[in-house]
Amino acid sequence: MTEQQGGSDVRANTTVAAPAGRGGTGADYLLTGHKWFCSAPMSDAFLMLAQAEGRGGNGLSCFLVPRVLPDGTRDVYRLQRLKNKLGNKSDASSEIELDGTVGVMIGEPGRGVRTIIEMVARTRLDCVLSSTAGMRQSVAEAVWHARRRMAFGTVLSEQPAMRSVLADLALESEAATVTALRLARAHDADVNELERSFRRLATAVAKYWICKRGPHHAYEALECLGGNGYTEDFPLARRYREQPVMAVWEGSGNVIALDVLRAMTREPDSVAAFDAEVNLARGNNPVLDAHLDRVRRQLGELVTEDPVRAQLRARTVVESMALALQASLLTRFSPAPVADAFVAARLGPNRTHEYGTLSASADLEAILGTTRRAHE
Ligand SMILES: Cc1cc2nc3c(=O)[nH]c(=O)nc-3n(C[C@H](O)[C@H](O)[C@H](O)COP(=O)(O)OP(=O)(O)OC[C@H]3O[C@@H](n4cnc5c(N)ncnc54)[C@H](O)[C@@H]3O)c2cc1C
Numbered sequence: 302m303t304e305q306q307g308g309s310d311v312r313a314n315t316t317v318a319a320p321a322g323r324g325g326t327g328a329d330y331l332l333t334g335h336k337w338f339c340s341a342p343m344s345d346a347f348l349m350l351a352q353a354e355g356r357g358g359n360g361l362s363c364f365l366v367p368r369v370l371p372d373g374t375r376d377v378y379r380l381q382r383l384k385n386k387l388g389n390k391s392d393a394s395s396e397i398e399l400d401g402t403v404g405v406m407i408g409e410p411g412r413g414v415r416t417i418i419e420m421v422a423r424t425r426l427d428c429v430l431s432s433t434a435g436m437r438q439s440v441a442e443a444v445w446h447a448r449r450r451m452a453f454g455t456v457l458s459e460q461p462a463m464r465s466v467l468a469d470l471a472l473e474s475e476a477a478t479v480t481a482l483r484l485a486r487a488h489d490a491d492v493n494e495l496e497r498s499f500r501r502l503a504t505a506v507a508k509y510w511i512c513k514r515g516p517h518h519a520y521e522a523l524e525c526l527g528g529n530g531y532t533e534d535f536p537l538a539r540r541y542r543e544q545p546v547m548a549v550w551e552g553s554g555n556v557i558a559l560d561v562l563r564a565m566t567r568e569p570d571s572v573a574a575f576d577a578e579v580n581l582a583r584g585n586n587p588v589l590d591a592h593l594d595r596v597r598r599q600l601g602e603l604v605t606e607d608p609v610r611a612q613l614r615a616r617t618v619v620e621s622m623a624l625a626l627q628a629s630l631l632t633r634f635s636p637a638p639v640a641d642a643f644v645a646a647r648l649g650p651n652r653t654h655e656y657g658t659l660s661a662s663a664d665l666e667a668i669l670g671t672t673r674r675a676h677e
Pocket residue numbers: 302303306307308309310338339340341386389394546549550551552553554555556557559
């Protein structure tokens with residue numbers, strides 16, 4: 302999708318596709334142009350957007366570009382450069398040139414975005430799962446280290462301030478996990494209309510929030526390892542470099558927040574499905590109930606807001622929605638000490654900005670016990 306002049310705005314793509322024969326869906330085209338980001342260039346096939354020309358052309362369309370053509374020869378696919386990236390180094394990303402490259406039109410002519418967005422919805426789920434898996438790794442490494450490292454006469458995991466940090470990191474991981482798996486279930490349930498409506502909004506909300514929470518979570522976890530955490534001899538430095546990419550690709554933060562606005566206006570069923578899901582937890586916790594009311598109010602206001610103000614408020618509302626979903630799922634499916642501490646720490650009146658600031662009444666032993674059982 303991404304070209305120099307347009308990544309988020311793929312309609313600005315300039316790669317062209319000329320029909321090799323009759324043209325139209327299922328027909329061969331010859332693609333000419335340049336892609337600024339193409340990950341995993343060693344793959345066997347790629348979905349690409351290009352402006353279809355000729356009879357039956359009609360603009361931006363989606364193509365399946367094979368690496369090897371049916372006669373066994375290689376398709377034209379010129380790797381110009383590998384990206385020198387912050388992280389994510391084991392997954393090569395490249396700049397490529399297409400010069401009479403064969404691609405088969407997939408989906409309707411001129412409906413390229415609509416066609417490729419089906420894949421993008423799944424890869425956004427993948428971003429959520431990857432960030433979540435990264436949080437789990439971070440917690441496992443931090444807890445493992447803290448349980449063995451002695452400082453000031455006892456293991457770190459017995460020092461109250463460290464216990465609060467570890468428990469808070471575990472809460473974030475738990476919240477991401479329950480949300481990611483609920484979302485994955487909605488993606489599995491293709492035939493269920495309610496689930497499809499729910500996932501339309503929930504995928505964007507979870508992609509925005511969980512992927513944004515990833516980098517800071519990794520940073521705080523690596524600090525639990527002290528100086529070792531900052532070195533390449535231990536795994537969390539690499540995790541720290543990996544987490545931001547989940548937020549950047551497949552729709553960066555603003556683009557995702559604006560996508561939520563779009564879904565709200567064009568697909569109101571998705572709002573109803575999201576509201577129904579989070580309100581399954583109503584009555585479980587008074588702080589959560591108050592937040593659910595707030596989210597309803599925010600959603601109602603956003604729909605009637607003028608477009609500029611709506612865009613200004615998009616991130617605020619998406620964050621509220623994400624916390625509502627996470628807290629709702631935790632109060633339904635996680636042990637009470639985990640759910641209660643999460644609601645207090647993320648939605649309560651004394652919430653703060655950093656990890657390790659859980660209330661003195663939080664049951665750290667129970668939270669860390671849940672984490673230990675999950676990791677052993
Ligand atoms: C490691 C890596 C691998 C990648 N692999 C691929 C790949 O295989 N295939 C592929 O197609 N792409 C790939 N990408 C590209 C990635 O999807 C894009 O970089 C991303 O979608 C953002 O597009 P852009 O870089 O053009 O930034 P821009 O579109 O210029 O956006 C820049 C910033 O502006 C924000 N923004 C954009 N529009 C608006 C708006 N209307 N209002 C407010 N803010 C806005 C964005 O959220 C972003 O923060 C990869 C990127 C990375 C880092």
